[in-house]
Amino acid sequence: MIKDITIGQYFPLNSVIHKLDPRTKLLFTVVYIVMVFVSNNFISLFFCLFTGIAIISLSKIPVKTVLKGLKPILMIITITSVLQIAYVKTGITLVEFWKIHITSGGVLTAVFMALRISLLIVMSTMLTYTTSPTSLTNGLDRVFAPFKKIGLDFHTVTMIMTIALRFIPTLIEEVDKIMSAQKSRGANFEQGSLMKRAKALIPLFIPLLFNSIRRAYELANAMTCRCYNGGKGKTTMNALKFTKRDYFGVLSVAVVIGAVITLNIFCGEYNAEFTFNLAV
Amino acid sequence: MSHLETKNLTFTYGEGTPFKITALDNVNIDISKGEFVAIIGHTGSGKSTLVQHLNGLLKSSSGEVLLDGKNIHANKQTLFDARFRVGLCFQYPEYQLFEETVYKDIAFGPANMGLSKGEIDERVRNAAKYVGIPDEMLSKSPFDLSGGEKRRVAIAGVISMEPEILILDEPTSGLDPMGREQILELIKNYREQTGKTVIIVSHSMDDVARFATKVIVMNNSKVEMTGTVDEVFEKASRLREIGLSVPQITEIFIKLREKGYNVSEKIYTVEQGYLELKKLFEGSVTND
Ligand SMILES: Nc1ncnc2c1ncn2[C@@H]1O[C@H](COP(=O)(O)OP(=O)(O)OP(=O)(O)O)[C@@H](O)[C@H]1O
Ligand SMILES: [Mg+2]
Numbered sequence: 407m408i409k410d411i412t413i414g415q416y417f418p419l420n421s422v423i424h425k426l427d428p429r430t431k432l433l434f435t436v437v438y439i440v441m442v443f444v445s446n447n448f449i450s451l452f453f454c455l456f457t458g459i460a461i462i463s464l465s466k467i468p469v470k471t472v473l474k475g476l477k478p479i480l481m482i483i484t485i486t487s488v489l490q491i492a493y494v495k496t497g498i499t500l501v502e503f504w505k506i507h508i509t510s511g512g513v514l515t516a517v518f519m520a521l522r523i524s525l526l527i528v529m530s531t532m533l534t535y536t537t538s539p540t541s542l543t544n545g546l547d548r549v550f551a552p553f554k555k556i557g558l559d560f561h562t563v564t565m566i567m568t569i570a571l572r573f574i575p576t577l578i579e580e581v582d583k584i585m586s587a588q589k590s591r592g593a594n595f596e597q598g599s600l601m602k603r604a605k606a607l608i609p610l611f612i613p614l615l616f617n618s619i620r621r622a623y624e625l626a627n628a629m630t631c632r633c634y635n636g637g638k639g640k641t642t643m644n645a646l647k648f649t650k651r652d653y654f655g656v657l658s659v660a661v662v663i664g665a666v667i668t669l670n671i672f673c674g675e676y677n678a679e680f681t682f683n684l685a686v
Numbered sequence: 687m688s689h690l691e692t693k694n695l696t697f698t699y700g701e702g703t704p705f706k707i708t709a710l711d712n713v714n715i716d717i718s719k720g721e722f723v724a725i726i727g728h729t730g731s732g733k734s735t736l737v738q739h740l741n742g743l744l745k746s747s748s749g750e751v752l753l754d755g756k757n758i759h760a761n762k763q764t765l766f767d768a769r770f771r772v773g774l775c776f777q778y779p780e781y782q783l784f785e786e787t788v789y790k791d792i793a794f795g796p797a798n799m800g801l802s803k804g805e806i807d808e809r810v811r812n813a814a815k816y817v818g819i820p821d822e823m824l825s826k827s828p829f830d831l832s833g834g835e836k837r838r839v840a841i842a843g844v845i846s847m848e849p850e851i852l853i854l855d856e857p858t859s860g861l862d863p864m865g866r867e868q869i870l871e872l873i874k875n876y877r878e879q880t881g882k883t884v885i886i887v888s889h890s891m892d893d894v895a896r897f898a899t900k901v902i903v904m905n906n907s908k909v910e911m912t913g914t915v916d917e918v919f920e921k922a923s924r925l926r927e928i929g930l931s932v933p934q935i936t937e938i939f940i941k942l943r944e945k946g947y948n949v950s951e952k953i954y955t956v957e958q959g960y961l962e963l964k965k966l967f968e969g970s971v972t973n974d
Contacts, residue, residue: 586743587782590774591843592798609794612784616829 415575417535423465424536427646428545430655435533437659441666442525448514450669451521457662458529465536475531476524483523487516534571543568544642561637569625577618584613688752689883690717690740690772690851695749697735709735710746711907717851717900722877723885724894727904728929733887734777736904737853740885741772770799773849777856777887779840783828788819788839791828795847813846816876818868834865838872845876851883852876858890866890870897892933895919895954903930915954922951935959 418424423431438454445451462472476483496511534542543564550560585595588609595606697710709732717723725733738744739751742758742765750757751768758768773795776782785791792813796806814824817838823831828839841857857873858866870893877884888894894901894915901918903910905928911918919925922932922940931937932954939953939962949966953959 583776584782586738587776587779588794589743590741590769590776591795591847592769593794594798609782609784613782616784617781 415531415534416538417467417471418538419466419536421464421466421536422651423461423532425651426536426655427648427652428537428541429549429646430648430652430659431533431537432542432545432549434655434659435529437663438529439526441662442522442529444670445522445666446670447673448518449673450666451518451525453665453669454525454662455521457658458525458532461529461532465532467532467535472528472532472535475527479523479527483520486523487520490516490519539568539571542571544644544646547637547642548646559637561640565637573621576621577614580614580617581610584610688716689719689754691715691752691755692736692739693750693752695736695739695746695751697739697744697746699735701747708907710739713749713907713909715902715909715912717883717885719883720881721883722897722899723883723902724898724900725885725887725902725904726889726891726894726930727910731904732907733904734855737774737855737885737887740851740853741774742768743774770847771849772851772853773844773847774853775841775844775855775857777859779843780833780836783836783840783843786827787825788814788828788831789824791839792824792842792846795843799847809846809848810842813842816845816879817842817872834861834868837861837865837869841869841872849882851885853885853887855887856889857886858888858893866893873897891919891931892935892955895933895936903928905929916952919954920952 438457442451442454445454462469491508491512494512494515495507495509497509497514499507499509500513501508537545546564546567547561550558550564553560585593589595593606593609595603595610597603598606692713692715695710695713696708699705699707699709711732713732713736715736725736727733735744739746742751745759750759752758753764753768753771756764758764783791785794789810792810793806796809801809810824814821819835819838819842823835828836831839837857841854844852854873858869861869873884873886874897876882886897898915900912901915902912903918903925910928911921911924919932919936922936925932932940935956935958936951936954939949939959940951942949943951947966948969949962953962
C-alpha cells in the first residue's frame with residue numbers, strides 16, 4: 407500500500423523526454439494541465455489523451471508503472487463517477503428500475519471526469535518520473551529567477567521542494583522499516599476496528615516524526631558545513647541549455663494550445679448539452 | 687533435528703521495475719535448537735533480507751521457511767506463532783522506540799501477545815535484568831537515553847516476548863568498543879542462562895570467533911559456506927576474496943607461520959593466541 411505512492415519518484419532512463427530541459431517539461435506540464443481543464447468536449451480531451459500517450463511512449467517508461475500512479479486515487483475517481491451518474495439526468499435513459507435511473511448524459515459525464523482526473527495525475531507524475539529532482543529544482547530556480555528583481559526570492563521555496571521530493575522515497579523506506587520492526591513485536595496494522603487501527607499507527611508515527619526531525623537537523627548541519635547560505639551567488643555545475651530538442655518541445659506546446667482551442671470552438675457546439683452539464 | 691530451516695529461498699526486491707534486485711538466491715540454511723549462529727557477509731549480501739524471512743516479515747516467491755518442520759506461511763495462525771516464537775531485533779533498533787517510558791516500550795511486545803498484567807510485568811523486569819537496565823531507568827523516556835542504552839532497551843523489547851529463537855541484526859553496529867562489549871556480553875549471558883537459540887548477523891569476525899557455534903557465510907545473495915568457526919576461518923583466502931576477513935589474531939598467526947614459526951593457524955581468539963605463544967616460548971626455552 408505504502409509502496410504505491412509514486413508521486414515524486416524519478417525513473418531514470420535514457421529517452422528523449424528525459425533529456426529535455428526541465429524548463430521545457432515544466433512549461434509543457436503546466437500547459438497540459440490547463441488544457442485538460444479547458445477541454446470542454448470529448449474530441450479536445452481525446453486530443454490531450456493522445457498527446458499524453460505519445461509522451462509516455464517516447465519516455466520509454468513502462469505503461470504499468472505509469473498507471474500505478476492512479477492506484478491511490480482510484481477511490482476519488484470512483485466516487486466522482488458515481489456522483490456524476492447519480493446527478494446528471496440528461497440524454498436518453500439507459501437503465502431504469504426501482505430508484506436507479508441512469509442516463510447517457512450521466513455516463514458520458516462520468517467518463518469525461520474520470521478521464522480528466524486520470525490525465526492530470528498521470529501527466530504530473532510523468533514530470534517527476536522523467537526529471538531528476540536536482541534537474542527539476544534547477545529548472546524551477548531559473549524559471550523564477552526574474553522574480554528576484556521585484557524582491558521575491560523563490561530559491562528557498564525551490565530548495566524546500568527539492569528536499570521534500572528527495573526525501574519522499576526515504577520516508578517510504580523508513581515507514582516500511584519501522585512497520586516491519588513493530589510487526590516483529592506483534593503489532594497489527596491490518597486488523598481490528600477503526601479506532602484500534604488508528605491506535606496501531608502510534609508506534610509507527612512517533613518514531614517516524616522523531617527520526618524526521620533528527621534528519622532535518624543533520625541535513626541542516628551538513629548543508630551549513632558546505633557553506634550553503636541560500637541562493638546568494640549560487641551557480642550550478644550543469645548550467646541549463648536549450649537544445650534543438652527543446653525548441654521542438656516548445657513548438658509542440660504551442661501546437662497543443664492551438665489544437666485544443668480550435669477543437670473547443672469547432673466541436674464544442676457539437677455536444678452543447680453535454681458540455682453545459684460539465685460546466686455546472 | 688532441525689529447528690529452523692529454509693528451503694530454496696529466493697527473493698527479489700522491486701519485481702517488475704528497473705531497480706530489480708535479487709537479494710536471496712536459493713538459500714538453504716538449517717539451524718538446530720540451542721545453537722549460537724553467526725551470519726556474516728559483505729554489505730548488501732542479503733543478511734538482513736534473510737533474517738526477515740525467518741519470522742515471516744518477508745515472503746519469498748519461491749522456497750519456504752520451516753519452523754519445527756512446519757511451513758510458517760501455512761496459515762494465519764502459524765504466521766502469528768512464528769512472529770512470537772522467532773524474535774527479530776532489527777538493525778539500529780533504537781529508531782523504533784516510541785513509548786513514553788522505557789517500561790512501556792519493553793511491554794509493547796508482551797502486551798501484543800495478550801498476556802495478563804502480572805505476566806507482562808514479570809517479563810519486562812526479567813528482560814530489563816538480562817540487558818542490564820536498572821529499575822530507575824524504566825520510568826525514564828526512551829528518547830532521553832544514550833545510544834547504547836537505547837539499543838539495550840530495544841533488545842529488551844524483543845527478549846521480553848521470550849522467543850524460542852532470538853535473532854539480532856548487527857546488534858553492535860554504530861557503538862563504541864565498550865558499548866559493543868556490553869551488548870555482546872549480555873547476549874552471551876542470555877544464551878547461557880536460557881539455553882535458547884540465538885542468531886546474530888555480524889560484521890565483526892572477532893566477535894563471531896568468540897561466540898558462534900555455527901557460522902553461515904553469505905556472498906552475493908547466496909550461502910557461500912556453512913560450518914563451525916574452525917571450518918570457516920580455515921578458508922582465510924576465500925573469505926578475503928569475498929570481501930571478508932579472519933579475526934585479527936588469526937591474521938597474526940598466519941603471518942607468524944609464514945615466517946617459519948611453529949604455531950597453529952587455528953587461533954581465533956586472543957586467549958587461544960596467548961596459550962599458543964606461551965607454548966611456543968616454553969618450547970624454545972627447553973630446546974636451548
Ligand atoms: N527495501 C528494499 N528495497 C529494495 N532493495 C532492497 C531493500 N532492502 C535491501 N535491498 C537490497 O537487497 C540487497 C540485500 O540487502 P540486505 O539489506 O539484505 O543486505 P545486508 O547483507 O543486510 O547488508 P548490510 O550489511 O549493509 O546490512 C542489497 O543489494 C540491497 O540494496
Ligand atoms: Mg543488513
